Amino acid sequence: MALKVTDLRVYYRTLRGEVKALDGVTFSVADGEIMGLAGESGSGKSTLAKSLIRLDGRMRHVGGTVELDGRAMPLSDDTAMDEFRFRKVSLIPQYSMSALNPTRKIGKMIGELLESRGERPDRAELERRLELVGLSKDVLDRYPIELSGGMKQRVVMVISTLLNPSLLIADEVTSALDVSSQKAVATTLLGFRDHGLVTSMMVVTHDISLVYQIADTIMVMYAGRLAEKAPADALVNAPRHPYTQQLISALPEVGVRYEDRRLTGIPGNPPSLLNPPGGCRFRDRCPLASGQCAEQPPFAEVAPGHFVACWKAE
Amino acid sequence: MMLKLDGVSKVYRVGAFGGRELKAVSDVSFEVGEGEVVSLIGESGSGKSTIGRMILRLASISSGTITFDGRDITSIKDRKEYYRQVQGVFQDPFSCYNPVFRADRVFSMIKEQYFPRVGADEWRKRVAAALESVRLDPGNVLGKYPHQLSGGQLQRMLIARAVLLDIRLLVADEIISMLDASTRIDVLNLLADLRARGLGILFVTHDLSLGNYVSDRTVVLRHGKIVEMGRTDLVFGNPVHPYTRSLLASVPRLHTKWADVATGDDVPCAYHEAPRDSRTRPGLAEVEAGHWVACAGCAASGIEEKKIKEKA
Numbered sequence: 001m002a003l004k005v006t007d008l009r010v011y012y013r014t015l016r017g018e019v020k021a022l023d024g025v026t027f028s029v030a031d032g033e034i035m036g037l038a039g040e041s042g043s044g045k046s047t048l049a050k051s052l053i054r055l056d057g058r059m060r061h062v063g064g065t066v067e068l069d070g071r072a073m074p075l076s077d078d079t080a081m082d083e084f085r086f087r088k089v090s091l092i093p094q095y096s097m098s099a100l101n102p103t104r105k106i107g108k109m110i111g112e113l114l115e116s117r118g119e120r121p122d123r124a125e126l127e128r129r130l131e132l133v134g135l136s137k138d139v140l141d142r143y144p145i146e147l148s149g150g151m152k153q154r155v156v157m158v159i160s161t162l163l164n165p166s167l168l169i170a171d172e173v174t175s176a177l178d179v180s181s182q183k184a185v186a187t188t189l190l191g192f193r194d195h196g197l198v199t200s201m202m203v204v205t206h207d208i209s210l211v212y213q214i215a216d217t218i219m220v221m222y223a224g225r226l227a228e229k230a231p232a233d234a235l236v237n238a239p240r241h242p243y244t245q246q247l248i249s250a251l252p253e254v255g256v257r258y259e260d261r262r263l264t265g266i267p268g269n270p271p272s273l274l275n276p277p278g279g280c281r282f283r284d285r286c287p288l289a290s291g292q293c294a295e296q297p298p299f300a301e302v303a304p305g306h307f308v309a310c311w312k313a314e
Numbered sequence: 315m316m317l318k319l320d321g322v323s324k325v326y327r328v329g330a331f332g333g334r335e336l337k338a339v340s341d342v343s344f345e346v347g348e349g350e351v352v353s354l355i356g357e358s359g360s361g362k363s364t365i366g367r368m369i370l371r372l373a374s375i376s377s378g379t380i381t382f383d384g385r386d387i388t389s390i391k392d393r394k395e396y397y398r399q400v401q402g403v404f405q406d407p408f409s410c411y412n413p414v415f416r417a418d419r420v421f422s423m424i425k426e427q428y429f430p431r432v433g434a435d436e437w438r439k440r441v442a443a444a445l446e447s448v449r450l451d452p453g454n455v456l457g458k459y460p461h462q463l464s465g466g467q468l469q470r471m472l473i474a475r476a477v478l479l480d481i482r483l484l485v486a487d488e489i490i491s492m493l494d495a496s497t498r499i500d501v502l503n504l505l506a507d508l509r510a511r512g513l514g515i516l517f518v519t520h521d522l523s524l525g526n527y528v529s530d531r532t533v534v535l536r537h538g539k540i541v542e543m544g545r546t547d548l549v550f551g552n553p554v555h556p557y558t559r560s561l562l563a564s565v566p567r568l569h570t571k572w573a574d575v576a577t578g579d580d581v582p583c584a585y586h587e588a589p590r591d592s593r594t595r596p597g598l599a600e601v602e603a604g605h606w607v608a609c610a611g612c613a614a615s616g617i618e619e620k621k622i623k624e625k626a
Contacts, residue, residue: 250499251495252499252502254567263503269464
């Protein structure tokens with residue numbers, strides 16, 4: 001198991017109390033697995049991704065453990081986490097375009113970055129990896145302003161994977177891109193895993209149809225908890241959680257027109273995470289809800305590799 | 315036709331001292347009729363938003379004309395009169411509200427500007443009716459601050475604001491992109507309902523599946539030029555321009571993986587394959603009734619240009 005997360009809870013401090021953005025999630029990511037992490041805004045997917053890299057000032061690690069390659073990660077100890085960051089866990093940020101230092105040439109910036117981590121830059125390896133994402137070594141002598149958005153994105157992707165991390169977290173990396181660049185970036189991610197540059201990957205996205213293209217498994221979050229995790233094909237073709245089912249049937253696809261088949265959204269809104277109701281958090285919007293749902297359902301394995309948090313899923 | 319664009323271009327001056335020109339939109343012609351949804355599809359930099367802004371008179375037109383009910387929109391001196399009929403809704407609903415004020419202030423601002431003589435009771439009724447038409451519960455959203463409402467609710471309130479004016483054309487520029495998947499479809503269905511009431515809608519988007527779901531006709535733009543346009547079922551069902559084909563092939567789909575989508579390369583240029591008399595629009599050939607395509611950038615276009623130059 002590359003990554004093992006057990007009952008992780010991370011809350012945000014606000015003036016009105018604590019927002020329970022991540023409230024007891026338990027899952028694991030196997031070696032070589034690309035896991036898509038899908039959810040709507042406020043589902044906790046970004047909080048989960050951030051927690052594995054760095055808790056910011058408002059975030060508090062309330063409970064639960066995270067193990068990476070058998071070693072416990074000290075989430076709340078900012079300095080101790082330095083040992084993991086970049087080497088073991090690495091992140092491709094959402095806005096790569098603004099992640100580069102505008103006053104340094106790309107090559108120099110990478111050099112300084114490695115130096116700050118006590119690593120020696122290997123120029124030949126760096127050039128090989130740039131080539132892998134379709135960039136020439138000339139970019140090392142350019143300033144970020146001289147590169148296009150897509151090129152900057154690829155530079156950041158190369159930097160993030162330079163030290164062959166065990167876990168790569170890609171946070172909404174395709175959201176700001178055009179469809180054709182989306183495909184290029186997604187296939188590059190796949191290439192990183194296939195070339196063995198990263199062991200496992202967590203691809204955070206709100207776009208299930210995109211992540212379905214490259215992921216081995218997809219995990220869906222709802223209101224700070226896990227709803228379902230399954231092999232990508234099973235999740236898309238035979239989802240078992242009522243939320244996943246409704247979410248997938250609400251996605252318009254090329255070929256579907258409202259005149260032929262009118263799709264419906266999910267009525268209602270997710271609950272506030274300041275004081276979330278007990279039991280299943282989807283129950284107010286769920287067509288199958290019953291009295292039993294007042295008790296929180298376990299995230300149970302209903303088929304090999306298929307986990308669902310719902311009393312009604314058989 | 316209600317709205318008609320005829321050979322519309324937009325040139326931006328770029329570079330130091332505006333020395334260079336950037337043609338963001340070149341020679342675009344299409345129409346939007348009453349009760350019709352036309353989607354304008356393109357990637358970033360295709361000029362789709364610029365076209366929307368020109369229609370809304372937020373950007374000047376460099377050449378060509380845009381007419382609304384046969385009148386050149388630049389000749390309409392009273393902008394208020396124009397905006398009573400044509401309104402826009404944009405991508406980010408959160409930035410359209412002032413967080414200091416309650417969200418329903420967008421309605422009272424409309425009243426002050428456009429309906430100062432309507433009585434308070436009558437106005438309340440109209441606001442309630444407009445909210446119901448976008449399927450919002452007035453009691454749920456009125457009196458709330460923007461942060462208390464979801465993106466989908468805020469976006470629907472902006473559409474309700476446009477509906478209050480009893481407009482005839484709505485320019486919807488990427489209005490779905492910032493919404494969550496579970497509420498997206500509600501806003502899309504809402505556009506379809508408004509269309510049934512006779513509203514013309516220009517739906518600007520980069521997302522092919524959204525455009526395909528809701529629109530009657532589709533215009534595909536690339537680098538400011540129309541590459542393919544026509545009835546949505548024809549453009550998506552039988553795309554003939556290589557660019558449209560490659561766009562469709564890169565769209566991530568559920569149930570089908572990229573590897574399984576055949577791209578079908580090496581198709582001949584449909585524009586030059588079609589007979590000459592099918593070139594019924596400038597630069598576009600009508601390959602089947604209601605379906606136009608531009609040259610795929612094949613060798614034949616260079617030869618033709620050369621001939622024209624030689625003649626000159």
